[in-house]
Every structure is written in C-alpha cells, then in structure tokens.
Amino acid sequence: MTTNYSAPLPKLSAEKAAPTLSIILFSNLAVSLDSRALILFSIGMIILRRRLSSDLRQRLANLHHPSHSFSMHAFSQEKDGFNSETTKLGPPPIQVSLTESAGRGVFATRRIGAGELIHTANPLVTHPTQSGLDRPHVCYYCLRRLGKRDGVPVTSARNGGFWYFCSDACKQRAKVFVEMEKRADWSFYDEHCSMRQLKYPFMVKRLACMVISGGASVDCLDVLQPAYLHPLTILEMEEEFELLKATFLKAQIDDKLIAFLTKRWYTGALARLRINSFRIELIGGSYESLLASAAAIVEGEAAVGNAVYMLPSFYNHDCDPNVNILWIENADAKIRAIRDIEAGEELRICYIDASMDCKARQVLLADGFGFQCHCLRCKSGD
Numbered sequence: 001m002t003t004n005y006s007a008p009l010p011k012l013s014a015e016k017a018a019p020t021l022s023i024i025l026f027s028n029l030a031v032s033l034d035s036r037a038l039i040l041f042s043i044g045m046i047i048l049r050r051r052l053s054s055d056l057r058q059r060l061a062n063l064h065h066p067s068h069s070f071s072m073h074a075f076s077q078e079k080d081g082f083n084s085e086t087t088k089l090g091p092p093p094i095q096v097s098l099t100e101s102a103g104r105g106v107f108a109t110r111r112i113g114a115g116e117l118i119h120t121a122n123p124l125v126t127h128p129t130q131s132g133l134d135r136p137h138v139c140y141y142c143l144r145r146l147g148k149r150d151g152v153p154v155t156s157a158r159n160g161g162f163w164y165f166c167s168d169a170c171k172q173r174a175k176v177f178v179e180m181e182k183r184a185d186w187s188f189y190d191e192h193c194s195m196r197q198l199k200y201p202f203m204v205k206r207l208a209c210m211v212i213s214g215g216a217s218v219d220c221l222d223v224l225q226p227a228y229l230h231p232l233t234i235l236e237m238e239e240e241f242e243l244l245k246a247t248f249l250k251a252q253i254d255d256k257l258i259a260f261l262t263k264r265w266y267t268g269a270l271a272r273l274r275i276n277s278f279r280i281e282l283i284g285g286s287y288e289s290l291l292a293s294a295a296a297i298v299e300g301e302a303a304v305g306n307a308v309y310m311l312p313s314f315y316n317h318d319c320d321p322n323v324n325i326l327w328i329e330n331a332d333a334k335i336r337a338i339r340d341i342e343a344g345e346e347l348r349i350c351y352i353d354a355s356m357d358c359k360a361r362q363v364l365l366a367d368g369f370g371f372q373c374h375c376l377r378c379k380s381g382d
C-alpha cells in the first residue's frame with residue numbers, strides 16, 4: 001500500500017450517531033416534568049451528557065488514531081450490499097483496520113476454521129462482459145447464466161436489442177438503472193467504450209443511472225481506495241465523460257438530476273472501480289448453468305461480468321492467500337477461509353492468477369494495482 005494513500009475514512013454509522021440524537025429527545029421530554037422531577041432529571045442529564053460526550057470524544061479520537069478500525073457491526077447497519085444470510089447470522093468475525101504497509105485491511109476477530117464461510121456480499125454495481133451484451137446469455141442484473149432450463153428469460157426491449165433477466169425479481173431490481181437507460185440513446189458512448197475494450201465505463205454509466213433515479217447515493221464508492229491515474233488516462237476518461245454527459249443531456253434528463261455528473265465524479269468513480277472491481281467467474285449453479293460455464297470456459301469466455309462490493313474491497317492481496325472469494329451462480333460473493341486463521345491475523349485474497357511465476361505476478365500487481373508485493377511467497381522467489 002502506498003504511503004500517499006488519501007482515501008476518506010468511513011463515515012460514522014447510524015448507530016454511532018445515536019448518542020447525540022438521544023440527548024435531543026431527552027431534552028424535549030424534560031418540558032413536561034414538574035420542578036422536583038426536573039431537578040432530578042437535570043442532574044441525571046448532566047451525568048448522562050458527561051458519559052455520552054466522553055464516549056463521543058473517544059470515538060472521534062479512535063477515528064484519528066493510527067490503529068483506527070471499525071467492526072462489521074457498523075457495516076451491517078448501512079445499505080452496503082450485505083445480504084440477509086449475513087445479517088441473520090450476525091456480524092461476520094472480521095474487522096477493518098489499518099495495516100502496517102498496505103492501507104486498510106481485513107482482520108479476524110476470532111479463530112476461523114478452514115472452509116468456513118466468513119461472510120457473503122451483494123454487489124453495489126455489476127455489469128455483464130461485452131460478449132454477454134452482444135449475445136446475451138447472462139442476467140443483465142445478477143450475471144447469472146441463462147440456461148435453457150433456468151426458466152424462460154424475462155426480456156425487455158432495448159434500443160435495437162433486449163435486456164435479459166433470469167427472473168422477475170432481477171427485472172424489478174434492475175429498474176433503478178434500466179428505466180434511465182431506456183430514456184437515452186447510448187450508441188456513441190457504448191461504441192466508444194466497446195471499441196477500446198473498456199469495461200469500467202459501463203459500470204460508471206450504470207452507477208450514474210442509479211444515482212439519477214435515486215437507487216444509489218452519489219458518494220457510495222467514495223470510501224474505497226482510488227487507483228493512481230496517469231494524466232493521459234485522465235484525459236481519455238474526460239473524453240468518455242463528455243460522451244456520457246452529452247447522452248444524458250440529449251435525453252433531456254433534468255439538469256438538477258445530473259448536477260453531480262462532473263469530470264471529478266466520473267474519474268473518481270473510475271479510479272475506484274479500477275482497483276476494487278472483481279471479474280466474475282461463476283463456478284456452479286444448476287446442471288444447465290454448469291454446462292453453460294464449461295462451454296464458456298472452452299470458448300475462452302469464463303468471465304460473465306464485473307462487479308464492485310463494499311466489504312470485499314478492503315481485502316489486501318497475498319500470492320498465497322488465506323481466504324478466497326467465490327461466485328456460485330450469480331454475482332453474490334461468498335468469502336471463505338482456505339485454511340485455519342488465528343484471531344488478529346490479516347485475511348488476504350489473491351488479486352491475480354496465482355499460478356503465474358513470481359516475476360509475472362510482480363509486474364501485474366505493480367502495473368494493475370500500483371504496489372510491490374512483499375508476501376512470503378514472493379520473498380521466497382516462488
């Protein structure tokens with residue numbers, strides 16, 4: 001992790017803001033009490049305020065302390081992409097804290113056994129690969145493969161094509177971006193990005209549509225670490241930005257709704273997607289989709305799309321990881337321990353193909369993620 005890291009710290013969760021709210025509520029209640037009760041109440045309030053303000057002071061101090069960390073309980077209070085499976089089981093046994101040299105990382109809060117499902121995560125934004133759009137065989141929302149026996153795909157007319165969904169539920173959920181996509185002619189933007197084989201601009205387009213229709217907050221990716229962008233890359237991104245903005249303007253989307261759409265927002269979103277997005281390769285599902293996956297691998301199209309998540313974005317890399325991330329039948333991620341992990345140990349995934357040799361891994365990590373890997377495997381030259 002680079003020393004000039006400057007990603008913003010996570011915001012206080014609803015739970016952490018609660019003490020301030022309770023002071024206001026108690027103060028209003030005091031108006032209806034008689035004078036004796038009011039004196040007793042006031043003394044109680046002074047004690048309570050002292051306790052609460054020292055609690056708040058401590059929390060603020062923790063935020064600025066180098067060992068700043070936040071538990072998964074704070075995350076599960078937010079709309080961050082956890083699915084019900086995780087919340088039903090309670091907070092996962094991990095916390096995000098600062099590492100010595102790799103920025104923030106994920107640490108075990110208790111011993112985790114080999115094979116244990118640590119947590120699951122739903123994506124914040126997904127997008128199918130280009131081949132999935134040209135010859136639709138994955139759900140436009142959840143990226144599930146559309147096998148013949150998976151039910152008749154629910155389709156929706158699109159400019160010159162169709163959106164394919166695996167179910168009515170996905171079709172409903174996709175409304176937050178599809179309704180906005182339907183209103184515009186994307187031919188220039190899509191062609192520009194497809195010709196350059198770009199994938200992340202499609203995710204930013206989807207995110208922009210979600211923000212406009214109220215399906216995502218404008219700053220939902222801000223907490224993630226941004227990649228360093230070369231000035232020439234920024235220039236190229238600004239060209240894409242102009243096309244995106246022109247598309248919305250041509251579709252006569254209200255100026256107020258697209259006020260957030262600035263060069264800064266666009267490049268900021270891309271900078272975050274570059275190092276935090278996952279390439280989704282499915283490993284299972286129905287017999288039909290297993291066959292479809294096998295056929296796709298033979299054709300060299302193992303990936304069904306890309307997706308970005310909140311919590312999985314905090315996992316650092318190791319060429320010999322102790323955790324892996326799996327996608328069984330759609331873009332919902334499962335994070336599983338590969339071996340036994342002790343309490344306090346950092347959980348790391350492998351960002352790249354671990355079967356490559358040391359030199360190739362080092363080059364890929366430096367070029368793609370901007371860091372030099374010093375993991376034990378790299379140190380041993382393996």
Ligand SMILES: C[S@@+](CC[C@H](N)C(=O)[O-])C[C@H]1O[C@@H](n2cnc3c(N)ncnc32)[C@H](O)[C@@H]1O
Nearest residue numbers: 001102103104225275313314315316317369371
């Ligand atoms: C997906 S983010 C991981 C979370 C990140 N550390 C943070 O604070 O948000 C990927 C970035 O983390 C840093 N990183 C991840 N693994 C690392 C490692 N093994 N050594 C140094 N930096 C690492 C790099 O800056 C990389 O671009």
